[in-house]
Amino acid sequence: MSVLTPNSSTLLVLGGTGEGRRLAGVLVGRPALRVVSSLAGRVKAPSLPAGEVRIGGFGGTAGLAQWLRDNRVDAVVDATHPFAARITAHAVRACAATATPLLVLSRPGWTAGPGDLWHWVRSLDEAAGLLPELGRRVFLTTGRQDLAAFADLDLWFLVRSVDPPQPPVPRHSEVLLARGPFSVDGERDLLERHRIDVLVTKDSGGIMTAAKLIAARDARIPVVVQRRPPLPSGPGVEQVETVEDAVAWVRQLLQV
Incomplete structure (x- = not known):
């Protein structure tokens, strides 16, 4: 005290x-x-x-x-x-x-390395516009309050957040409630099990949620990253x- x-x-x-x-x-x-x-x-x-x-x-x-x-x-x-x-x-x-x-x-923010397939965007609206060119099954890790930009896309989304997301949410989606830190092996299994072919995230930095980036690199999955x-x-x-x-x-x- x-x-x-x-x-x-x-x-x-x-x-x-x-x-x-x-x-x-x-x-x-x-x-x-x-x-x-x-x-x-x-x-x-x-x-x-x-x-x-x-x-x-x-x-x-x-x-x-x-x-x-x-x-x-x-x-x-x-x-x-x-x-x-x-x-x-x-x-x-x-x-x-x-x-x-x-x-x-x-x-510090994250930095792309050899083998990373990153696409930097300024906003989630820009990310949503880019997604149809990159994949059909999306792992969305942008937080529960920022899903409106993706609500009308005709894609499938795995939405991960700590608490239930706020509407509107993507029409075709599954919500996964989870709190980091996450392991690389766990993220690899998640990507494979849900047949994810593109990841969307924010440049949050840190190690708590960085494992998904390694898993995406290993699986050759493109990653859309919103700049800070x-x-x-x-x-x-x-x-x-x-x-x-x-x-x-x-x-x-x-x-x-």
Whole structure:
């Protein structure tokens, strides 16, 4: 348990990722440091980080800025998903409005290697337009909220997500509820069992869900990859790619 004093610092971690949980696990318990992890609440049974947790939105930029003031937050680490562009934009503006230092912890994206048959796209609408040229049986791993672009395609989809997907969903589809990490052998079996001939994913990065890319490479299956949204910039915003660098930033800034 942290020992808080009148000179204690408060850190807000915008989490929901493995990196956010690891960061909280390292920092919780340091003397004179209060660590609050905030989760969006979009997953019914999220994996909770160590320490204090709040679940739910802030009410946009203004709501987040007010929360920072009310809780006397000294620094914010945005460790949200690389595609959570809205909360990152809110964090940039709220931290600028309150002069709160902000660090964006964004894990490296994936890089195609020898044997990969990747097709990069800017949006899921672009991915949907490309699919009929690549295959008929699609493994769709873009999350439960982003299926509308594929709803009217005359293709078959295996849709994998943690929670049941939000409609509209593809007309010809099977839903597989599962949470990573996934193994390469398991992904190979999945592709073969469902006769998958094209994979659609987002450039989430990390090792939790990278096994599908190896399995697709081995099976010579094309992969459609949505590029990440650009990270917003703002005064006082810094960026790192590893939890270790984020810990070092917090320790140096807050002297904990």
